[in-house]
Amino acid sequence: EKGGYEHFMIKEIHEQPKAVKDTMLSRIDADSDTIKLDDIKITKEDLEKFRKIYIVACGTAYHAGLVGKYMIENLAKIPVEVDIASEFRYRNALVDENTLVIIISQSGETLDTLAALKEAKAKGARILSVVNVVGSSIARESHDVLYTWAGPEISVASTKAYTTQLIALYEIALYMADLRGTLSKEEIKTIKDEMMILPEKIEKTLENKEAIQRFAAKYSGVKDVFFLGRGLDSPVAMEGSLKLKELSYIHSDAYAAGELKHGPIALIEKGTIVIAIMAQQGLYEKMLNNVKEVKSRGAYVFAIAKEGHKEVEEISDQVLFIPEVSDLLAPVVAIIPLQLLAYYMAVEKGCDVDKPRNLAKSVTVE
Numbered sequence: 420e421k422g423g424y425e426h427f428m429i430k431e432i433h434e435q436p437k438a439v440k441d442t443m444l445s446r447i448d449a450d451s452d453t454i455k456l457d458d459i460k461i462t463k464e465d466l467e468k469f470r471k472i473y474i475v476a477c478g479t480a481y482h483a484g485l486v487g488k489y490m491i492e493n494l495a496k497i498p499v500e501v502d503i504a505s506e507f508r509y510r511n512a513l514v515d516e517n518t519l520v521i522i523i524s525q526s527g528e529t530l531d532t533l534a535a536l537k538e539a540k541a542k543g544a545r546i547l548s549v550v551n552v553v554g555s556s557i558a559r560e561s562h563d564v565l566y567t568w569a570g571p572e573i574s575v576a577s578t579k580a581y582t583t584q585l586i587a588l589y590e591i592a593l594y595m596a597d598l599r600g601t602l603s604k605e606e607i608k609t610i611k612d613e614m615m616i617l618p619e620k621i622e623k624t625l626e627n628k629e630a631i632q633r634f635a636a637k638y639s640g641v642k643d644v645f646f647l648g649r650g651l652d653s654p655v656a657m658e659g660s661l662k663l664k665e666l667s668y669i670h671s672d673a674y675a676a677g678e679l680k681h682g683p684i685a686l687i688e689k690g691t692i693v694i695a696i697m698a699q700q701g702l703y704e705k706m707l708n709n710v711k712e713v714k715s716r717g718a719y720v721f722a723i724a725k726e727g728h729k730e731v732e733e734i735s736d737q738v739l740f741i742p743e744v745s746d747l748l749a750p751v752v753a754i755i756p757l758q759l760l761a762y763y764m765a766v767e768k769g770c771d772v773d774k775p776r777n778l779a780k781s782v783t784v785e
């Protein structure tokens with residue numbers, strides 16, 4: 420059932436090109452200039468009514484939500500707030516009939532996320548959920564559902580569910596941008612065309628797995644790892660850090676790199692491992708400065724950068740190049756090396772990869 424792979428997680432990591440493709444099928448189509456979101460009934464009038472969008476989720480789904488905020492705000496120009504479900508449900512958020520709440524959940528059964536949905540629904544919000552499990556509780560309670568077609572995800576660590584959640588959120592953002600006229604047909608087409616080649620880019624990134632395996636063989640004994648990124652690389656850093664913690668039990672933290680100076684840089688000393696995610700062209704120079712800052716304090720820097728960005732090689736200890744991809748879509752590709760990193764670190768340490776200690780696949784208790 421693991422299809423020749425040693426663990427479900429590594430099998431699921433390799434299923435991402437297909438999962439991403441399946442999640443675009445019949446929605447993003449080269450021959451049509453619209454975005455078809457299954458039977459979602461959100462109209463142009465509805466969108467005019469929504470003064471605000473909340474994205475609510477837990478864990479990895481929350482990290483997808485952070486990317487979703489950026490996408491919706493930038494493409495469809497509607498203000499978005501992202502909340503952790505267990506906070507949202509208790510904080511009396513400003514939700515009414517003029518609010519759209521996007522709920523993200525792989526399992527569709529996470530208790531806090533379901534409770535947050537019910538809370539928002541009771542206040543009159545319109546609920547659109549992004550769910551992987553068909554017919555799950557969250558899917559049933561929502562007004563509209565956009566399914567991710569990741570297929571069953573067995574490993575406790577979420578991988579293909581995450582990348583497909585990103586795709587679903589891109590689709591939602593493009594759909595809204597189209598209805599609201601905030602992007603031209605050509606702009607939408609450019610993004611769609613690039614989305615359709617994401618599966619190949621993921622495939623290409625997976626070919627680099629030996630480099631990550633070698634890194635893990637050398638550094639799996641470390642105590643702390645820092646993940647840094649800016650803009651859309653910042654949620655990618657958070658997701659990479661969560662993956663590493665839950666699988667390898669190595670302490671790690673993620674920071675928006677601009678925050679370094681405001682505290683965390685005090686922790687950087689000789690040999691501290693820093694994973695620098697540099698997939699945002701617009702912020703590349705800023706990241707180069709951050710890498711120099713941590714290097715001058717003795718950090719070992721493993722950078723994830725886009726092909727052709729050579730300067731980074733001179734200043735970091737190791738670079739893993741990912742294929743050229745626009746800043747907007749980079750999170751789908753940049754997360755792949757980080758998933759592999761967490762996986763190989765856990766394998767090196769002999770951890771129970773598919774069932775990490777203390778964790779459950781679906782968190783149905785508070």
Ligand code: M6R
Binds near residue numbers: 477526529577578780
């Ligand atoms: O099923 P859900 O997407 O609602 O689950 C949310 C989180 O519990 C989940 O993403 C968790 O953080 C994963 N173990 C991360 O790999």
